[in-house]
Structures are given as C-alpha cells and as structure tokens.
Amino acid sequence: MVYEKELLVAQLAVQRASIATKRVFHQTAKGAVSKDDKSPVTIGDFGAQALIIHAIRKNFPEDKVVGEEDSDTLRKNDELRQQIWEVVQNTKLEDAEAEKLLGGPLTSESEMLDAIDYGKDEGGGRGRIWALDPIDGTKGFLRGGQYAVCLALMVDGDVKVGVLGCPNLPIDDSAPLDVKIGENANDEAGKGVLFSAVLGQGATSRPLGTAGLQPGKSIAMKNLTDVSQATFCESVEAAHSSHGENAAIAKKLGITKPGVRMDSQSKYGSIARGAGDLYLRLPVRKDYQEKIWDHAAGDVIVREAGGVVTDIHGKRLDFSIGRTLRDNKGVVAGPKGVHDAVLSVVKEVLGV
Ligand SMILES: Nc1ncnc2c1ncn2[C@@H]1O[C@H](COP(=O)(O)O)[C@@H](OP(=O)(O)O)[C@H]1O
Ligand SMILES: [Mg+2]
Ligand SMILES: [Mg+2]
Ligand SMILES: [Mg+2]
Numbered sequence: 001m002v003y004e005k006e007l008l009v010a011q012l013a014v015q016r017a018s019i020a021t022k023r024v025f026h027q028t029a030k031g032a033v034s035k036d037d038k039s040p041v042t043i044g045d046f047g048a049q050a051l052i053i054h055a056i057r058k059n060f061p062e063d064k065v066v067g068e069e070d071s072d073t074l075r076k077n078d079e080l081r082q083q084i085w086e087v088v089q090n091t092k093l094e095d096a097e098a099e100k101l102l103g104g105p106l107t108s109e110s111e112m113l114d115a116i117d118y119g120k121d122e123g124g125g126r127g128r129i130w131a132l133d134p135i136d137g138t139k140g141f142l143r144g145g146q147y148a149v150c151l152a153l154m155v156d157g158d159v160k161v162g163v164l165g166c167p168n169l170p171i172d173d174s175a176p177l178d179v180k181i182g183e184n185a186n187d188e189a190g191k192g193v194l195f196s197a198v199l200g201q202g203a204t205s206r207p208l209g210t211a212g213l214q215p216g217k218s219i220a221m222k223n224l225t226d227v228s229q230a231t232f233c234e235s236v237e238a239a240h241s242s243h244g245e246n247a248a249i250a251k252k253l254g255i256t257k258p259g260v261r262m263d264s265q266s267k268y269g270s271i272a273r274g275a276g277d278l279y280l281r282l283p284v285r286k287d288y289q290e291k292i293w294d295h296a297a298g299d300v301i302v303r304e305a306g307g308v309v310t311d312i313h314g315k316r317l318d319f320s321i322g323r324t325l326r327d328n329k330g331v332v333a334g335p336k337g338v339h340d341a342v343l344s345v346v347k348e349v350l351g352v
Contacts, residue, residue, distance in 0.1 A: 067119020
C-alpha cells in the first residue's frame with residue numbers, strides 16, 4: 001500500500017515521543033520556559049521533537065521537516081538541555097524490532113540539538129515535508145489537560161499521512177466526550193489513543209501504549225443529519241478561539257448540549273471517532289496566522305473519517321504556502337451532512 005512505511009514510522013515515532021512526554025507530564029518540574037511570543041515550551045516539547053526528527057532522518061534522509069520548536073534557547077541553557085537529554089536518552093519502545101525501525105537512539109547532546117533544528121524548514125508546495133508539533137496544547141500539558149503529539153507528511157503541499165498521539169484521551173472510541181479540564185484528563189488505565197490516516201485509505205485508532213506494530217481499527221464521524229443534536233468542541237484558551245462567537249453559533253443552530261473545551265488536536269481526533277461532532281476555531285486576533293503543524297494531521301484524519309474541514313470562508317486549509325496557513329482564517333470541521341449548514345451560520349455570525 002502507498003505510504004505504508006511512512007505511516008508505520010510516523011506511528012512508532014509518535015508512540016515513542018509520547019512515552020517521553022508522559023514521563024515529563026508526571027514530573028512536577030516540566031522545565032517550562034517562555035518563548036518570544038510568550039507561549040510556553042517544556043522538556044517534553046523539545047524531547048519529543050528531537051526523538052521524532054531523528055526517526056524521520058534515519059528512515060527518510062531526503063525529507064524536510066517543519067517543526068514548531070528550535071534549539072536556540074537550549075544552546076544557552078545547560079541545565080534545561082541536560083534535562084531534555086536525560087529524557088531523550090532514556091526513552092525507548094519496548095518492542096526491540098520497532099525501536100530498531102526508528103533507527104536506534106540519539107548518541108549525543110549535539111546530535112539532539114541538530115535534530116531539533118532540522119525542523120526549521122520553511123515548508124511550501126514542493127516535495128516531501130513533515131509537519132511536526134511535538135506537543136500541541138502545551139498549556140493543556142502544563143495544566144494537566146489534553147495534549148497531542150502530532151505528525152503529518154505532506155507531498156507537494158497535500159497532506160498524505162497524519163498521526164496524532166493523545167495520551168490523555170480514552171482508548172475507547174465510544175467513550176463520551178466529557179473531558180473536564182483538571183479532572184479526567186490523565187493517562188491512567190484506559191487512556192492513550194493513537195489516531196492515524198492515510199489519504200484515500202481511511203482513518204483508524206488504536207491504543208497508544210501497547211500497540212507496537214499492530215494495526216488499528218477503523219473510525220468514522222457520526223453520521224449526523226440534524227445539526228441541533230451536535231456536540232461541538234472548542235479550545236480551552238479563549239485567546240485561541242472565540243468562546244462567545246462559538247456559543248452564538250451553537251445557539252443559532254439550535255444546539256442545546258454544552259460545548260466541550262479541550263486543548264490540542266485531540267479535538268480533531270475526538271470528532272473523527274464520533275465522540276463529538278463539530279470543531280469550531282474562530283479567530284480572535286484577526287492578524288493571527290494558524291500554523292500548519294496545529295492542523296495537518298487533524299485535517300487528514302477528520303477528512304478520512306468522513307468529515308469536512310474548511311476555514312470560516314469555506315476554503316480547504318492550504319498547507320502548501322509555508323509554515324503558516326496564511327491564506328486561511330479559523331477552522332470549521334464537521335460531518336459532511338451538516339458542514340454546509342454550520343458554515344452558513346458561522347458566516348452570518350461573523351459577518352464574513
Ligand atoms: N492567538 C492564537 N490564535 C489561535 N491559535 C493560537 C494562538 N496563539 C497560539 N495558538 C496556537 O494554539 C495551539 C493550541 O491550540 P488549542 O487551543 O486548540 O489547544 C498552540 O499550539 P502549541 O500548544 O503547540 O503551541 C498554538 O500554536
Ligand atoms: Mg507552542
Ligand atoms: Mg500546537
Ligand atoms: Mg506545540
């Protein structure tokens with residue numbers, strides 16, 4: 001099958017990186033530092049980016065990577081760098097065959113920094129480029145909420161493979177979408193799911209913890225025809241998506257069920273498995289450009305599960321123009337049967 005090796009490497013790399021992030025999740029000191037844009041980054045983000053890029057480089061040396069993080073602060077911060085190196089060095093898949101497939105361990109701190117910086121590619125519409133968000137929802141990660149390890153392969157600007165590791169979501173696809181922040185969101189027994197999709201081959205889920213080289217099971221969005229019955233999800237962070245406008249849209253659609261707030265691309269995974277129906281992300285700052293790594297994996301997973309993903313104008317997300325989605329505004333994702341109806345209310349409420 002096409003992209004079979006890419007899918008396998010992506011799944012195993014995300015699985016291994018999730019082991020690293022889970023370890024940091026349980027540490028009180030997560031090494032959070034503030035980036036230039038005031039957003040946080042942790043030992044987990046840097047470690048996961050190094051581990052995943054290392055696996056990509058070993059398997060597909062010609063491919064480029066657009067990763068969220070870079071090593072600039074680490075080269076100046078010995079303590080933080082050593083803390084990350086400790087996690088990276090000691091993270092392995094249990095399955096020796098799978099670990100070997102990822103190309104073995106990183107051998108030095110400088111190799112780790114170089115791996116992180118290999119994610120500085122500018123992206124674009126030509127060739128094979130991986131979009132990597134080592135921890136999406138870092139604020140959720142720090143708060144004890146949802147987060148996701150996200151990896152997608154784009155070929156000539158089109159997303160072909162997407163993988164999302166969600167350590168704090170239930171394994172069970174039919175579990176209700178009732179994540180309350182600070183409760184429920186942990187990686188105890190029954191939690192941890194890996195969503196995957198290959199363009200044209202459908203979407204799957206499987207347990208994140210023990211899956212190794214086993215295949216997943218097929219997932220699909222709920223076949224919703226009456227939009228008033230929808231459950232919608234949105235960011236926890238009101239700065240990332242307007243809670244007020246989301247509520248106004250839901251009301252106009254006749255939706256009475258309360259919206260579910262969760263961090264990260266867990267929202268895409270959740271609607272793809274039918275645990276919720278709609279994902280609304282309405283721009284708060286009109287000048288904000290969404291990042292490709294925040295959406296690439298989720299976009300293909302939802303579309304392969306039978307959903308439609310557009311921006312607030314009804315345009316497909318365009319991953320072919322660089323590190324950001326500068327030709328799109330916001331995100332509206334939902335099942336085919338109701339997406340049009342949702343979009344027209346979104347436009348009405350936002351006046352676009
Ligand atoms: N003003 C803004 N509007 C929309 N998204 C923003 C934003 N500022 C930051 N983000 C992005 O929102 C992501 C989290 O989304 P969510 O709110 O759905 O959990 C962050 O990913 P990281 O946590 O990987 O940095 C970040 O890239
Ligand atoms: Mg970030
Ligand atoms: Mg992100
Ligand atoms: Mg991130």
